[in-house]
Amino acid sequence: MTASPASLQQHSLQQTPSQTVGPFLALGLPWPDGPFVVPEGSAGAITIAGRVLDGAGDPVPDALVETWQAAPDGTFAHPDAPRPAGLAWAHGFRGFGRSATDPAGRYRIITVKPGPVPLPDGRAQAPHLDVSVFARGLLERVVTRIYFPDEQAANDSDPVLGTIDADRRATLIAAQEPGAGPGVLRFDIRFQGSRETVFFDV
Amino acid sequence: MTTDPPTSATRLDLPSYQRPAGVHPPLDTPAYRSTLLRAPKRRPALLPQGLTEVTGPLLGAERVTAADADLTGGHGAAPLGERIILTGRVLDSDGRPVPDTLLEIWQANAAGRYNHRVDDHDAPLDPNFDGAGRCVTDSQGRYRFVTIKPGAYPWRNHLNAWRPAHIHFSVFGRAFTQRLVTQMYFPGDPLFAQDPIFNSVPDPRARQAMICRFDLSVTEPDWALGYQWDIVLRGRGATVFEHPEDHR
Numbered sequence: 001m002t003a004s005p006a007s008l009q010q011h012s013l014q015q016t017p018s019q020t021v022g023p024f025l026a027l028g029l030p031w032p033d034g035p036f037v038v039p040e041g042s043a044g045a046i047t048i049a050g051r052v053l054d055g056a057g058d059p060v061p062d063a064l065v066e067t068w069q070a071a072p073d074g075t076f077a078h079p080d081a082p083r084p085a086g087l088a089w090a091h092g093f094r095g096f097g098r099s100a101t102d103p104a105g106r107y108r109i110i111t112v113k114p115g116p117v118p119l120p121d122g123r124a125q126a127p128h129l130d131v132s133v134f135a136r137g138l139l140e141r142v143v144t145r146i147y148f149p150d151e152q153a154a155n156d157s158d159p160v161l162g163t164i165d166a167d168r169r170a171t172l173i174a175a176q177e178p179g180a181g182p183g184v185l186r187f188d189i190r191f192q193g194s195r196e197t198v199f200f201d202v
Numbered sequence: 203m204t205t206d207p208p209t210s211a212t213r214l215d216l217p218s219y220q221r222p223a224g225v226h227p228p229l230d231t232p233a234y235r236s237t238l239l240r241a242p243k244r245r246p247a248l249l250p251q252g253l254t255e256v257t258g259p260l261l262g263a264e265r266v267t268a269a270d271a272d273l274t275g276g277h278g279a280a281p282l283g284e285r286i287i288l289t290g291r292v293l294d295s296d297g298r299p300v301p302d303t304l305l306e307i308w309q310a311n312a313a314g315r316y317n318h319r320v321d322d323h324d325a326p327l328d329p330n331f332d333g334a335g336r337c338v339t340d341s342q343g344r345y346r347f348v349t350i351k352p353g354a355y356p357w358r359n360h361l362n363a364w365r366p367a368h369i370h371f372s373v374f375g376r377a378f379t380q381r382l383v384t385q386m387y388f389p390g391d392p393l394f395a396q397d398p399i400f401n402s403v404p405d406p407r408a409r410q411a412m413i414c415r416f417d418l419s420v421t422e423p424d425w426a427l428g429y430q431w432d433i434v435l436r437g438r439g440a441t442v443f444e445h446p447e448d449h450r
Binding site: 012013014015016017018019020021022023024025026027028029031054055056058060062066068069070076077078080081082094095096117118119120121122125128130132134135136137138139140141142143145159160163164191192196197198199200201202 | 214216217221222225226227228229231234236237238239240241242243244246247248249250251252253254255256257258259260261265293295296297306307308316317318320321332333334335336370372376377378379381382383384385399400402403407408409410411412432433434435436437
């Protein structure tokens with residue numbers, strides 16, 4: 001049984017507002033193992049790296065990028081997930097990545113490609129990472145997604161990408177890093193400008 | 203309201219963490235100048251809440267020791283400043299405690315200086331204070347830190363701009379949609395009126411939710427003043443989703 005929205009509203013507590021992480025987030029938030037969604041040196045690991053850029057095109061050196069994703073078999077280690085966590089979770093897969101940006105605005109996450117995750121209505125989604133970006137100057141995190149360049153068919157039928165104007169969809173799809181191996185993807189995050197990243201209300 | 207029994211095995215009964223109206227500050231807050239080049243200009247797209255959004259990292263206990271919640275320890279001597287105990291609960295907006303969730307805090311020292319290379323405020327560093335701590339809530343959603351009251355400090359946002367004393371809080375909650383980073387303020391601070399970050403929250407009642415309260419029952423005789431502050435994350439009103447087949 002679920003409570004009606006009206007009764008939830010009546011009894012709901014005042015929520016705590018968001019505030020900016022400010023310029024000194026590096027004191028409290030980075031972890032030495034933050035970027036490692038999978039343990040360092042894991043077979044088949046990929047690196048997703050890029051820069052966070054402001055409206056002038058300048059690097060943002062005081063940002064924090066966090067990612068959350070399913071395991072390669074599409075499972076989550078979470079009590080609300082309908083399927084039990086797959087083996088990857090018992091072998092060091094964390095699902096979560098965190099990287100502060102360096103003075104050049106660069107971040108990096110070392111992970112593996114997630115498996116398919118359906119929407120609650122059953123529609124299939126293309127493999128994706130959910131991303132939070134925190135920074136001085138952002139009073140609340142901004143949320144985006146990273147999709148994969150070698151999943152064109154799945155991306156073309158993805159119900160979330162399908163709601164995004166075609167000319168902006170590319171901001172959500174990581175690119176093969178030129179000159180790097182197949183395991184290195186680039187995903188830049190632009191707060192503003194003609195190539196502003198698509199951000200989500202969630 | 204009672205829900206009908208599911209008619210299809212493909213229905214997923216997931217929580218739905220509705221975004222609250224009028225709680226969070228608008229990203230576009232020009233009085234806080236750093237927003238000008240950083241707040242996105244375009245309207246955000248709607249992201250339906252699926253499994254990725256209603257789950258989240260349940261990290262914590264393995265990353266934290268009891269000493270991490272005491273910001274006054276770990277050095278040869280006690281830090282300068284007013285020792286405080288800061289405690290409260292993490293709840294969701296339906297009043298449910300949020301257990302086993304990681305809290306991370308960071309703050310300036312008693313003189314209003316952060317132990318960070320970028321902070322050039324002309325105030326002394328304290329060799330006995332790093333200014334970062336963490337803990338995990340217990341089964342009732344409770345947390346407790348021991349620290350010192352941070353000082354106010356100037357910044358360059360506008361002429362004679364000063365930040366009210368505050369402690370930065372990062373909270374995971376149990377779902378991606380509950381993730382929150384905020385700042386906790388102290389009661390009666392005369393700097394509130396001129397602070398564009400505090401005032402970026404439009405609703406006065408919501409602003410009050412960022413201010414802790416002095417609590418004599420938390421205060422320990424001859425040792426430390428006590429403050430209480432609860433953190434309230436989005437609630438998880440469950441929503442039954444229907445399979446598209448149901449509508450054909």
